[in-house]
Every structure is written in structure tokens, then in C-alpha cells.
Amino acid sequence: MNPARHQGRELLPEPYRIKMVEPLRIIPPEARKKAVREAGYNTFLLRSRDIYIDLLTDSGTNAMSDAQWSAMMMGDEAYAGSQSYFRLVEAVQSIYGYRYVIPTHQGRGAEHILSRCLIRPGSIVPGNMYFTTTRLHQELAGGGFADVIVDEAYDPQCDDSFKGNIDLRKLENLTKKVSAPKIAYVAVGAPVNMAGGQPVSMENMRQVSAFCRKRGIPLVLDAARAVENAYFIQQREPGYGLKPVRDILREMCSLTDICTMSAKKDAFANIGGFLAMNDASLYEEAKNLCVVYEGLHTYGGLAGRDLEALAQGIRESVERDDWIAHRISQVQYLWRGLKDAGIPVVHPCGGHAVFVDAQAFLPHIPQKLLPAQTLAAAIYADSGVRSMERGIVSAGRDAATKQDHAPELELVRLTLPRRVYTQTHLDYVSRGVRRTFQRRDSLCGLKFVYEPKYLRFFQARFAPVPKAPSARRRGRPGPRAGRRARPRSGAGPRPSRRT
Numbered sequence: 164m165n166p167a168r169h170q171g172r173e174l175l176p177e178p179y180r181i182k183m184v185e186p187l188r189i190i191p192p193e194a195r196k197k198a199v200r201e202a203g204y205n206t207f208l209l210r211s212r213d214i215y216i217d218l219l220t221d222s223g224t225n226a227m228s229d230a231q232w233s234a235m236m237m238g239d240e241a242y243a244g245s246q247s248y249f250r251l252v253e254a255v256q257s258i259y260g261y262r263y264v265i266p267t268h269q270g271r272g273a274e275h276i277l278s279r280c281l282i283r284p285g286s287i288v289p290g291n292m293y294f295t296t297t298r299l300h301q302e303l304a305g306g307g308f309a310d311v312i313v314d315e316a317y318d319p320q321c322d323d324s325f326k327g328n329i330d331l332r333k334l335e336n337l338t339k340k341v342s343a344p345k346i347a348y349v350a351v352g353a354p355v356n357m358a359g360g361q362p363v364s365m366e367n368m369r370q371v372s373a374f375c376r377k378r379g380i381p382l383v384l385d386a387a388r389a390v391e392n393a394y395f396i397q398q399r400e401p402g403y404g405l406k407p408v409r410d411i412l413r414e415m416c417s418l419t420d421i422c423t424m425s426a427k428k429d430a431f432a433n434i435g436g437f438l439a440m441n442d443a444s445l446y447e448e449a450k451n452l453c454v455v456y457e458g459l460h461t462y463g464g465l466a467g468r469d470l471e472a473l474a475q476g477i478r479e480s481v482e483r484d485d486w487i488a489h490r491i492s493q494v495q496y497l498w499r500g501l502k503d504a505g506i507p508v509v510h511p512c513g514g515h516a517v518f519v520d521a522q523a524f525l526p527h528i529p530q531k532l533l534p535a536q537t538l539a540a541a542i543y544a545d546s547g548v549r550s551m552e553r554g555i556v557s558a559g560r561d562a563a564t565k566q567d568h569a570p571e572l573e574l575v576r577l578t579l580p581r582r583v584y585t586q587t588h589l590d591y592v593s594r595g596v597r598r599t600f601q602r603r604d605s606l607c608g609l610k611f612v613y614e615p616k617y618l619r620f621f622q623a624r625f626a627p628v629p630k631a632p633s634a635r636r637r638g639r640p641g642p643r644a645g646r647r648a649r650p651r652s653g654a655g656p657r658p659s660r661r662t
């Protein structure tokens with residue numbers, strides 16, 4: 164089948180065969196309950212040996228190809244000027260098109276360096292919805308994030324094709340309010356992880372790019388899953404149906420000035436990232452900071468063999484469109500399996516994961532009792548499947564007021580590593596989530612018993628909050644109860660409560 168014509172209704176056959184296997188085991192239900200209790204109901208704190216199917220993340224969990232493993236054998240482990248570094252630079256230049264490249268140990272290493280270079284106390288960074296590590300680095304550098312994503316991104320049932328787009332009116336109003344020099348840069352994540360893997364259209368990127376270039380504001384692309392975004396443009400945006408993903412990706416990048424990259428996603432690498440840009444003076448500053456925080460700029464915290472795996476993975480990610488078509492069709496297959504069983508999932512299906520609307524799944528649990536955290540723990544207990552909370556716990560606290568952010572999206576993410584699981588695994592996951600759905604009324608919420616200062620979702624611990632009798636008496640509300648109405652189409656940036 165021509166992937167360009169794939170409509171997402173069927174699971175495409177794997178464009179690879181399996182040469183090496185890793186045994187899995189499922190532990191009994193009582194052992195799972197004990198494991199999740201001992202992990203403080205945080206799926207990040209479970210031991211991987213206790214997990215049957217691990218859908219925590221697609222970050223660094225992908226299966227590398229035979230070509231990547233062979234490339235690793237060619238790793239040049241010289242401290243300085245490694246050949247592997249030059250191979251990485253060539254790969255980034257030829258696939259993404261940026262002039263200068265600095266390797267980093269992973270995406271947040273690039274975010275850290277970039278934030279230190281471009282953000283000053285009081286700077287504002289507008290972007291299309293926050294991402295956890297990105298926003299934290301912006302704040303630690305003295306800046307603040309302002310959300311300028313389209314309102315549709317906050318409506319889990321809205322089926323628009325490009326719910327990751329930046330709202331130009333919000334961006335313009337913000338620029339008028341705070342003056343262009345205070346804007347450190349505009350950040351575009353494509354696709355938008357926290358919105359459900361929703362893509363950004365080329366048309367929107369073109370408009371945002373023109374807006375920024377007119378005002379001399381740098382435009383930064385978070386390219387962690389930009390290949391997936393390019394695929395969605397191919398599938399959904401008029402005029403791109405016959406273009407290879409590789410060309411679409413290159414066009415996206417050409418509209419931006421800088422890119423931060425977690426190569427643990429699209430590029431199939433188990434570790435690694437980079438910061439890339441076109442500006443020579445920014446490169447000099449970033450290269451200098453790299454040696455302080457990551458290691459010399461020719462290895463950036465990575466071994467020569469990692470640089471090789473990354474360079475090969477980057478080329479592979481756009482070499483054949485059937486890789487990416489298959490990956491998205493797996494996510495769509497799981498999405499449809501859940502949706503057909505009546506499970507509230509975020510629409511339309513995103514690129515890297517199926518996002519379950521935990522607030523609609525558990526309408527009897529208010530957001531302050533952490534429904535998404537509760538649901539992720541319950542799914543593990545029911546089936547040994549590990550997922551991730553993407554709601555109020557991930558959103559953290561406001562840097563100034565220290566109050567909890569209360570995001571409109573309270574989600575659980577079932578994330579598919581690339582080239583790792585098969586159709587029968589996905590069917591198992593669907594059955595497991597359905598079992599949890601059937602017993603949803605029995606679930607009660609959670610409360611924090613330990614909250615770390617930064618990125619609390621990684622290491623926090625929780626305890627169950629027994630159901631209040633009044634909540635039982637009220638019975639279960641309808642599937643959309645408890646959800647706020649769809650936000651109006653507004654011209655200003657989101658109020659700070661929205662994260």
C-alpha cells in the first residue's frame with residue numbers, strides 16, 4: 164500500500180522482521196497491586212521487571228535497526244574531534260538542514276543550553292502548549308512561558324486536523340502587550356506532545372515564521388517528533404500528499420532558525436539529542452556552554468557509538484515513508500480499539516501515543532484528587548501495562564505563586580515505542596484498559612505524600628484517598644460530566660492557570 168494514501172483504518176504490516184527478542188513476563192495481579200503500592204502509585208517508580216507491556220514513553224525505548232547496531236561498532240571514541248561527531252553533523256545538516264550542530268546527552272541538555280543563551284530575567288517565551296522539561300529550563304533561566312496554542316487543542320473531542328497550531332492573534336496580542344524585545348523566542352513543538360501528539364500545519368508554520376522574521380524574533384522548533392508531524396502534513400494538508408516525508412521535514416525546518424532535539428524519539432536512539440541553529444554567534448555561545456554542562460562540543464555527553472547510532476537513526480527516520488506510516492498506523496489501531504469500546508480518547512489520534520481522557524473516564528474523581536495518576540496506576544494493576552500521567556501532576560506548580568497549575572487536559576498517555584510491540588500486544592492493551600473501564604466506579608483518587616521540587620511527576624509518591632460517602636450517593640455522572648465547556652475562541656494568550 165502507498166503510505167501516502169493510508170487512511171488510518173487498518174494496521175499496516177510491519178516493514179521489518181524481528182531478529183532479536185527480549186523476554187517479557189507478567190506478574191500475578193496480587194504482585195502488581197503490591198508493586199504499584201510500593202511505587203507510591205507513580206508508574207515512573209515501578210521496576211521494569213514488573214511490567215508486561217511498557218507504554219510509559221517512546222523516548223529512548225525504541226528498537227534500533229541492524230544498521231544502527233553496526234554503525235555503533237564504528238564509534239570513534241576519541242575525546243576530541245571524533246569522526247562520529249562529524250558523521251552526526253553531516254546527518255543533521257542533510258536531513259534537518261541547520262548549519263551548526265551541537266550534540267547533547269538528550270533533549271533537555273539542548274533546552275538548557277538554549278535557555279541560558281537566549282533567555283534573560285523577565286523574558287517571555289510564547290509557544291504551542293508547555294512541555295515539562297522545556298518550560299522548566301525557560302523558568303530556571305529567568306523567563307516565563309506563555310501559551311498561544313489554538314483553543315481547539317483543549318477540547319479532547321474536537322477532530323480538527325491541526326490542533327497543534329499557534330493562534331496568530333494570541334501571539335500578536337502578546338507581542339503588543341510585552342513588546343518584541345522581551346520575547347526571547349517563539350517555541351513551536353511539532354507535534355504537540357501534551358495536547359495529544361497533535362500536529363502543526365505547514366501553513367501555520369509559514370505564518371508564524373513570517374511573523375517572527377518581520378520582528379526579528381527567533382523561531383525555535385522542538386523537533387523531537389517532527390518526522391511524525393511531517394507525516395501528518397503529508398496525510399492531511401492539501402498540496403503535500405505526494406511529497407516524501409523527508410522533503411516536508413526539511414521545509415518545516417527551513418521556516419525556523421533553531422532546533423532542540425531529543426533524538427530518543429524520531430531518531431530511534433536510546434540516548435542522545437542535539438541543538439542546531441543557523442546563527443554563527445549563537446553557535447559560538449552555545450558551543451562554549453556545552454563544554455560546561457554536557458562535555459566537549461564534539462561529543463556533548465555521548466559516547467562515539469551513541470553519535471553513530473544517532474546519525475544512522477536520523478537518516479533512517481526519513482529514508483522510507485513506510486517506517487513512519489507503520490508507526491502511526493499502530494497508534495491508530497490502538498486508538499480505534501479503545502474508542503470502539505467506548506473509552507474516552509483524545510481526538511483525533513495523535514502520532515506517538517493514545518491519550519485517554521481521564522477526567523471523562525473517571526468523572527467522579529475531581530482533578531485535585533488526580534484522576535489521571537489514579538487511572539495510570541489502575542491500568543497497571545489490572546493488566547501490567549505501564550502508562551504515564553499527563554495532567555495536573557505533570558503540569559506542576561506556577562513558578563511565581565507556587566499554586567498547582569490546573570490544566571484543562573487531564574490525560575493518561577499510552578505511548579508506543581517504535582518497532583517494539585506487535586498487534587497482539589496492542590490487543591492485550593485494549594482489553595486491559597477495557598477491564599479498568601468496567602470497574603471505573605470502584606476507583607478512588609490519590610493525594611501527594613511526597614512532592615519533589617522540580618518535574619514532580621517523575622519522582623512524586625501518592626496514597627489513595629478513600630471515597631467520600633456523598634460521592635457514592637451522587638452516582639456516576641454522564642460521560643462528559645465534570646468537564647468544563649469548550650473554551651471560546653479567544654484572541655489573548657491563555658490565562659496563567661492554563662499551562
Ligand code: PM9
Pocket residue numbers: 219220221222269270271272294295296297352356385387388425426427436
Ligand atoms: N519527552 C516523553 O516521554 C521523555 C520523558 S517526559 C519528560 O514524552 C519533547 C516534545 C519531549 C521531550 C521528552 C523533551 C525532552 C523535549 N521535547 O527527555 O530530555 O517529548 O530527551 O527530551 C519524554 P529528553
